Amino acid sequence: GAVVSQHPSRVICKSGTSVKIECRSLDFQATTMFWYRQFPKQSLMLMATSNEGSKATYEQGVEKDKFLINHASLTLSTLTVTSAHPEDSSFYICSAEKDSGLEYFGPGTRLTVL
Amino acid sequence: EDKVVQSPLSLVVHEGDTVTLNCSYEVTNFRSLLWYKQEKKAPTFLFMLTSSGIEKKSGRLSSILDKKELFSILNITATQTGDSAVYLCAVRTQGGSEKLVFGKGTKLTVNP
Numbered sequence: 001g002a003v004v005s006q007h008p009s010r011v012i013c014k015s016g017t018s019v020k021i022e023c024r025s026l027d028f029q030a031t032t033m034f035w036y037r038q039f040p041k042q043s044l045m046l047m048a049t050s051n052e053g054s055k056a057t058y059e060q061g062v063e064k065d066k067f068l069i070n071h072a073s074l075t076l077s078t079l080t081v082t083s084a085h086p087e088d089s090s091f092y093i094c095s096a097e098k099d100s101g102l103e104y105f106g107p108g109t110r111l112t113v114l
Numbered sequence: 115e116d117k118v119v120q121s122p123l124s125l126v127v128h129e130g131d132t133v134t135l136n137c138s139y140e141v142t143n144f145r146s147l148l149w150y151k152q153e154k155k156a157p158t159f160l161f162m163l164t165s166s167g168i169e170k171k172s173g174r175l176s177s178i179l180d181k182k183e184l185f186s187i188l189n190i191t192a193t194q195t196g197d198s199a200v201y202l203c204a205v206r207t208q209g210g211s212e213k214l215v216f217g218k219g220t221k222l223t224v225n226p
């Protein structure tokens with residue numbers, strides 16, 4: 001199997017604070033990890049592609065200074081939402097690509113910004 | 115712009131019914147089409163399709179891809195309440211920016 005974990009599963013923070021979300025591939029190494037955002041009743045929208053040891057590639061419209069991505073090892077990528085605002089409240093899901101080319105998804109992080 | 119369109123957006127059936135979920139796509143560089151099941155949390159992988167006309171089957175679920183007409187269907191036979199979920203279709207592109215482009219999903223509700 002392929003297991004991907006995320007931490008925390010749920011976070012509530014005040015407007016203006018920063019929040020860090022971790023994504024780990026537990027039983028395989030992932031050169032590439034992806035970060036998605038999902039609003040209620042909407043589909044997953046790719047935010048950025050995270051490659052181990054290099055800068056992340058952001059999708060159009062995603063602010064790289066606001067959503068900081070670090071992929072320091074083959075099993076860990078982090079997403080930091082800086083100066084969070086209520087409109088950043090969403091469900092954030094990461095995925096890790098196995099060598100088969102399949103993406104395995106983490107359980108997601110529900111972010112609520114008050 | 116790459117896009118994936120799923121229909122219907124929602125579907126309510128009774129246990130034992132058979133359902134067909136549709137997915138059409140328009141992408142620049144197609145590599146594969148994937149189906150996921152999403153219950154309360156993260157999507158779980160169902161099928162990956164790369165070739166036209168070859169049906170993939172797993173228990174009561176099956177799927178097929180038509181690369182000429184740019185669509186795929188996901189069939190579920192003898193539905194059970196545990197099949198209630200959002201079913202997501204995604205297309206993987208290839209080339210300089212490999213990524214998954216998701217449809218909005220079909221919310222399936224199976225009533226007892």
